[in-house]
Amino acid sequence: MTSSTSGPKGKPIEARSQRSQWSDRSFTWLTRLMAFGVAAVLVFIGVQVAIDAMPAIRRYGLEFLVTSSWNPVDDAYGALPVIYGTLVSSFIALLLAVPIGVGTALFLSEDFLPRPVRTVLSFMVEMLAAIPSVVYGIWGIFVLIPFLGPIGDWLHQNLGWIPLFGTAYLGPGMLPAALVLTVMILPIITAIARDSLISLPPALRQAALGMGATRWTAIFRVLIPAAFSGIVGGIMLALGRAMGETMAVTMLIGNSNDLNISILAPANTVASLLANQFAEAGDLQIAALMYAGLVLFGLTLVVNILAEMIVQRVNVYK
Amino acid sequence: MTATDYRTRADRARRAIADQTSGPGYFDLFWTGVAGFFTLLALIPLVLVLAYVVFRGFSRLNWAAFTQLPPPPLAPDQGGFANALIGTLIMVGIGALVSVPFGVLAAVYLSEFSQGQVPRWIRFATNVLSGVPSILMGVFIYGLFVITTGTYSAVAGGFALGVLMLPIIVRTTDESLQIVPKQVRWAAIGMGASKFQTVLRVVLPAALPAIATGLTLAVARAAGETAPLLFTALFSQYWLDSLLQPTASLSVLVYNFARVPYEGQQRLAWAAALILVGIVMLTSILSRWATRKQIY
Numbered sequence: 001m002t003s004s005t006s007g008p009k010g011k012p013i014e015a016r017s018q019r020s021q022w023s024d025r026s027f028t029w030l031t032r033l034m035a036f037g038v039a040a041v042l043v044f045i046g047v048q049v050a051i052d053a054m055p056a057i058r059r060y061g062l063e064f065l066v067t068s069s070w071n072p073v074d075d076a077y078g079a080l081p082v083i084y085g086t087l088v089s090s091f092i093a094l095l096l097a098v099p100i101g102v103g104t105a106l107f108l109s110e111d112f113l114p115r116p117v118r119t120v121l122s123f124m125v126e127m128l129a130a131i132p133s134v135v136y137g138i139w140g141i142f143v144l145i146p147f148l149g150p151i152g153d154w155l156h157q158n159l160g161w162i163p164l165f166g167t168a169y170l171g172p173g174m175l176p177a178a179l180v181l182t183v184m185i186l187p188i189i190t191a192i193a194r195d196s197l198i199s200l201p202p203a204l205r206q207a208a209l210g211m212g213a214t215r216w217t218a219i220f221r222v223l224i225p226a227a228f229s230g231i232v233g234g235i236m237l238a239l240g241r242a243m244g245e246t247m248a249v250t251m252l253i254g255n256s257n258d259l260n261i262s263i264l265a266p267a268n269t270v271a272s273l274l275a276n277q278f279a280e281a282g283d284l285q286i287a288a289l290m291y292a293g294l295v296l297f298g299l300t301l302v303v304n305i306l307a308e309m310i311v312q313r314v315n316v317y318k
Numbered sequence: 319m320t321a322t323d324y325r326t327r328a329d330r331a332r333r334a335i336a337d338q339t340s341g342p343g344y345f346d347l348f349w350t351g352v353a354g355f356f357t358l359l360a361l362i363p364l365v366l367v368l369a370y371v372v373f374r375g376f377s378r379l380n381w382a383a384f385t386q387l388p389p390p391p392l393a394p395d396q397g398g399f400a401n402a403l404i405g406t407l408i409m410v411g412i413g414a415l416v417s418v419p420f421g422v423l424a425a426v427y428l429s430e431f432s433q434g435q436v437p438r439w440i441r442f443a444t445n446v447l448s449g450v451p452s453i454l455m456g457v458f459i460y461g462l463f464v465i466t467t468g469t470y471s472a473v474a475g476g477f478a479l480g481v482l483m484l485p486i487i488v489r490t491t492d493e494s495l496q497i498v499p500k501q502v503r504w505a506a507i508g509m510g511a512s513k514f515q516t517v518l519r520v521v522l523p524a525a526l527p528a529i530a531t532g533l534t535l536a537v538a539r540a541a542g543e544t545a546p547l548l549f550t551a552l553f554s555q556y557w558l559d560s561l562l563q564p565t566a567s568l569s570v571l572v573y574n575f576a577r578v579p580y581e582g583q584q585r586l587a588w589a590a591a592l593i594l595v596g597i598v599m600l601t602s603i604l605s606r607w608a609t610r611k612q613i614y
Contacts, residue, residue: 016512020512020514021512023512023514024512024513024514027513027514027517028427028431028513030423031423031424031426031427031430031431032427032431032432034420034421034423034424034427035423035424035425035427035428035432035437035440036440037420037424038420038421038424038440038443038444038447038484038485038488039439039440039443039444041447041481041484042443042446042447042450044458045447045450045454045455045458045481048458048461048462049454049457049458049461051461052457052461052465099356100356100359100360101360103352103353103355103356103357104353104356104357104360106353107353107354107356107357108357110353112350112353112354121357121361123606124361124364125360125361125364126602127364127599127602128360128363128364130538130539130598130599130602131364131367131368131542131595131598132542132543132544132569132591132594132595132598133542133543133544133545134542134544134569134572134573134576134591134594135367135371135542135572135591135594135595136367137572137573137576138572138576138587138588138591139366139367139370139371139591141576141577142370142374142576142584143366143370183363186360186363190360214343214345214346215346215350216345216346216349216350217345219349237449240449241449243451244449244450244451244452244453244454245451246451246452246453246544246545247544247545247569247573251573251576251577271451271453271545274453274456274457275453275545275548278456278457278460278548278549279548279549279552289457290457290461293453293454293457296451296454297450297451297454300449300450300451301446301450303449304445304446304449304450305446307449308442308445308446308449312442
């Protein structure tokens with residue numbers, strides 16, 4: 001029992017059995033395969049969509065991006081109105097959601113309210129992200145669109161000389177779609193802005209207050225600049241989400257392929273074009289839709305990669 | 319820069335400090351009010367949406383709703399969404415069957431076996447994948463599956479939901495595994511366990527509650543998704559008798575019936591919306607409650 005090669009109860013320690021070594025190696029390889037598989041899925045999506053879009057890419061080339069007809073009868077396809085609609089609806093949603101989201105994040109990260117109340121309110125804001133998109137859609141059709149009627153009419157009658165309100169309010173259109181998008185991206189901005197504000201070192205605030213700054217001077221001059229890249233990362237993620245959002249937008253935007261500068265007029269986005277036409281499309285139309293989908297994939301990919309890079313850089317300091 | 323420039327700058331700074339230190343603090347009061355108002359503004363939609371869905375949907379939730387097929391356009395208050403409920407359950411089930419083993423094993427690699435830059439890149443790709451619009455998951459599966467098999471089907475819909483769930487599962491499992499302390503692994507290895515045994519018998523069970531929470535959230539998220547199903551599963555007015563035929567789902571039912579002018583179908587859409595919201599809210603609240611008391 002003195003030898004160092006004996007294990008418990010005097011049994012000598014043996015090398016691990018062949019079977020055990022083999023199971024270890026194959027298990028490790030299996031998990032590795034799966035992990036690379038996840039990354040491969042991302043590439044695969046892009047490649048598959050690109051292959052299916054090939055007929056349209058060959059036929060229309062880059063002109064597809066700047067022409068604005070969408071006519072299955074003549075096989076004339078151009079994606080300018082939907083790309084415009086995607087960018088404008090996301091932009092309006094950001095314009096509204098950024099101040100509201102950052103304001104909410106500040107209110108819920110500072111000690112204006114007791115901690116339990118803040119926790120509950122933060123959870124409620126996060127719940128906005130959990131509501132299915134299609135539920136926002138049905139709510140928008142039956143509640144938001146009728147509610148916006150008088151407001152839309154007023155905007156057109158009194159501010160109709162501004163091109164943005166140049167058409168009459170017809171119900172479905174850019175305005176209700178952008179408003180619902182605002183609600184849907186709000187929780188993303190709020191959650192990430194709040195996280196980056198909370199994770200700031202307390203010394204920053206203490207130093208600012210010690211220098212004689214009031215609470216809001218400290219927020220504007222010290223805390224927001226320090227958390228800035230986190231907030232921007234959250235905004236980028238929200239932008240990616242807004243560009244790809246489908247159901248609620250499809251149900252509210254009116255699905256018109258005419259380019260119109262007025263936000264009261266019906267419009268369309270890439271995602272809602274796909275949702276509307278895909279199931280009933282012919283061969284070349286499918287290819288054109290795939291091409292539009294590829295454009296959307298590219299747009300969201302760039303935005304998401306930038307967002308991830310920003311957010312990851314922030315996490316390094318945590 | 320001239321001396322005057324410096325003087326005006328100093329003046330401006332002095333005035334700015336005087337503005338905020340003297341006076342009754344209107345500046346702070348104003349911004350507190352603005353932030354509070356924005357918070358209120360952010361909470362209003364939640365209350366409005368939930369209230370309306372409950373208000374419009376609850377009265378339609380009778381026995382028929384859960385047991386019958388969707389009604390024809392002009393039937394006022396008949397029928398139900400039984401086939402859509404079954405379709406949603408089956409497709410979410412298929413999605414989970416595909417993505418849970420895939421995602422959990424991938425996460426095991428990321429948190430247990432990998433080193434260097436590789437896990438960083440895979441995590442990056444996972445996060446980017448979770449940002450890919452869900453409608454593109456549908457487009458992807460359409461090209462991969464629907465064209466090949468020549469039919470819209472529950473299997474295609476399930477796969478599309480699986481792709482959607484995959485990054486969520488990888489991320490939550492990865493995070494749950496990382497919470498398990500290193501000492502637990504050292505103890506297992508020290509007892510003579512192999513890597514395989516350590517992961518399967520020690521680390522995974524320890525992280526199981528957190529992983530289960532993540533999986534539940536992924537499933538709930540998938541149950542509410544519409545876009546990936548639109549042209550993979552399509553819809554059906556009839557009972558499902560094969561996995562290789564167009565399949566109804568609750569979310570597509572809401573989408574279809576919300577846009578028709580028939581009141582009976584609209585009321586059913588609200589009821590189905592209430593079910594979807596109920597599933598998501600319940601799982602979110604439960605998971606929040608479950609992760610509150612963590613083991614480690």
